[in-house]
Structures are given as structure tokens and as C-alpha cells.
Amino acid sequence: MKQLKFIFTMVLAALFTVFVMTSCASSNEESAGGEGDNTLVMATSADYPPYEFYETAGGEGEPIGFDIDIAKYITEQLGYELEIQDMDFNGIIPALQAGRVDFAMAGMTPTEERKESVDFSDVYYDAKNTIVANADAGFETYEDLAGKTVGVQLGSIQENEAKEQAETIEGMTIEPRNRVSELVQEIKAGRLDAAIVEDTVAKGYIANNPDLTFVTLESDDASGSAIAFPKDSSLLAEFEPVLAEMQESGELETLVTKWFEDYYEQQEAEQEAAE
Ligand code: ARG
Numbered sequence: 001m002k003q004l005k006f007i008f009t010m011v012l013a014a015l016f017t018v019f020v021m022t023s024c025a026s027s028n029e030e031s032a033g034g035e036g037d038n039t040l041v042m043a044t045s046a047d048y049p050p051y052e053f054y055e056t057a058g059g060e061g062e063p064i065g066f067d068i069d070i071a072k073y074i075t076e077q078l079g080y081e082l083e084i085q086d087m088d089f090n091g092i093i094p095a096l097q098a099g100r101v102d103f104a105m106a107g108m109t110p111t112e113e114r115k116e117s118v119d120f121s122d123v124y125y126d127a128k129n130t131i132v133a134n135a136d137a138g139f140e141t142y143e144d145l146a147g148k149t150v151g152v153q154l155g156s157i158q159e160n161e162a163k164e165q166a167e168t169i170e171g172m173t174i175e176p177r178n179r180v181s182e183l184v185q186e187i188k189a190g191r192l193d194a195a196i197v198e199d200t201v202a203k204g205y206i207a208n209n210p211d212l213t214f215v216t217l218e219s220d221d222a223s224g225s226a227i228a229f230p231k232d233s234s235l236l237a238e239f240e241p242v243l244a245e246m247q248e249s250g251e252l253e254t255l256v257t258k259w260f261e262d263y264y265e266q267q268e269a270e271q272e273a274a275e
Helices: 002-030 066-078 089-097 157-166 180-188 199-208 235-249 251-274
Strands: 039-044 081-086 118-127 129-134 149-153 173-177 194-198 212-216 223-230
Touching: 039 066, 039 089, 066 081, 066 235, 066 251, 089 118, 089 223, 118 199, 118 235, 129 180, 129 199, 149 157, 149 180, 157 173, 157 194, 173 180, 180 194, 180 199, 180 212, 194 199, 199 212, 199 251, 223 235, 235 251
Parallel strands: 039 081, 149 173, 149 194
Antiparallel strands: 118 223, 129 194, 129 212
16 A cells, blocks of 8 residues: 555656646747746847947946836836847847747837838837937038948848938948947048937937037938837737836836936036046
8 A cells, every 4th residue: 555655656746747847848938038937038239328238338247228127127017037138230130030039129110121020019219310420520411421431230220221312322332330339430430431320329329429429310200119029929918018008107208218318418427527
């Protein structure tokens, strides 16, 4: 009898182990998270202050910014752990498509073309394009860029827009780069005459580089940012109500003030103190 009981317990234990293993395996399939099933992996391109960037020039530590705060808020509300994966902007859509990440926040504009590959939330912030250049360059419109070398971020809507413009503007050459920071460095080094960058981000870079300036291209279609998910991900339906709640409660507005006003003011104050 004792032996029977022992065998019975062993069988139960074995069954239990198999059950636990299979349920873990299936939830791992749903999430790209490596550290247990409660982790969501977010792709970003942390070259985009104040949306996502590193506080230090060397890029140590975790990225911070507007998108990061929104992501933290939403995942916390939903009871997930957040893991951030920094990559070139151009690699984000392929990472979503391959299911290597669960969602992406990178100041990404929901274009019709991208909607064929990924799903988007509602737009949570609007932006416009600008020309960034040396302060004495005096560029105001695309036409002023005739004969100039113009940088854009590879895979961005700015790349498409600038290429379209270049078709009709004499001698305007487009140079794509992986990171926005490279565009800024190359303007300073004189290798690029200008770059097309969103106003919100141009402001952040200019606050740190007083020799540069930007002008907003009023002619451009406004672009905005939305959260991207792999096609048919069930996460979209989980995220949307929290994003809507952030809009209604004023939480989003608080973050807009934090990153698009307070942060700039602080950057400018630091610049002035350094001069
Ligand atoms: N909004 C533009 C786009 O979707 C540029 C976004 C670039 N984002 C970044 N984190 N570098 O194409």
C-alpha cells in the first residue's frame, strides 16, 4: 500500500512538471520577453530626444524620455515588466514582424505603407518636419536646398519626403544615416549641409548645439507618433484603453510638459551656464 501511494505521488509529480513546462512554453510564444512570461520587450531607437535618448553622451544606462515614460506607465497599469531593446530605427519594423519584440515606441508615424506590415495605436503626439543646419546657412524651404547635401534617418518618413522633394529640386542630394545623432555630427563637421528632422527632436539637439538652428517646414504634412505592434497582436486592445485613459486623466499632458517644456528649459539653462 505504501509503495502504491509512492508511485501515485511520483506520477502526480511528473504530470505536474509536464503541465508546468508546457504552460510556460506556450506563454513564451505569446511574448518576446525572455525573463518569464510577464515581460514585454519594447523596441526603440534611442537617438531621439526627448522621445528616447541616453542621458550620457556615451550611451550608458537605460534610455529615458517621453516614449519611455508612456511605455512604463502602460505596462505598469497592465501588470507587465518592461524590457527595452535599443536598435536602429530601420530595424524596428522587421523586429516586430519577426516577433522578436512585443511592441515599439520610437516616435513612429503610422503611415499607410507601414500599416501593411504592423498595427498601430491612435496617435499620441503630433510633430512637423524641419530643416536643421548651421545657424548661418539661412535655409527656409526645400527650394533653398538646391545643390545641397541633405541628411535623413534611414527608413524614416523624412527619408521618403526628402527623396520626393529631391526629384524636382536641382542638385539636392539625399544621404541616409542610421542615427539622428550622426546627422547632427555631420552637419557640425561640414559633411552635410542640412538634415530633415522633426521639430520636437530638432529642438532637443539644438538646445545642446547652439551653432545649429532649425526652421519648421509649414508646407509639410504633419506627422505624429503611435505605438506599433506585430500584426494582429492582442496587446493593441490591451494598450488602447490605457492610452485613452492617459489622455483623459491629464497624465499624457503631464508627460508632454515634462519632456517638451521642462526638459528643454533645463537643457537651455545648462547651455547658458556652460557658455
Ligand atoms: N516620425 C518619423 C518616422 O516615423 C521619424 C521617427 C524616428 N524615430 C527615432 N526614434 N529615431 O519615420
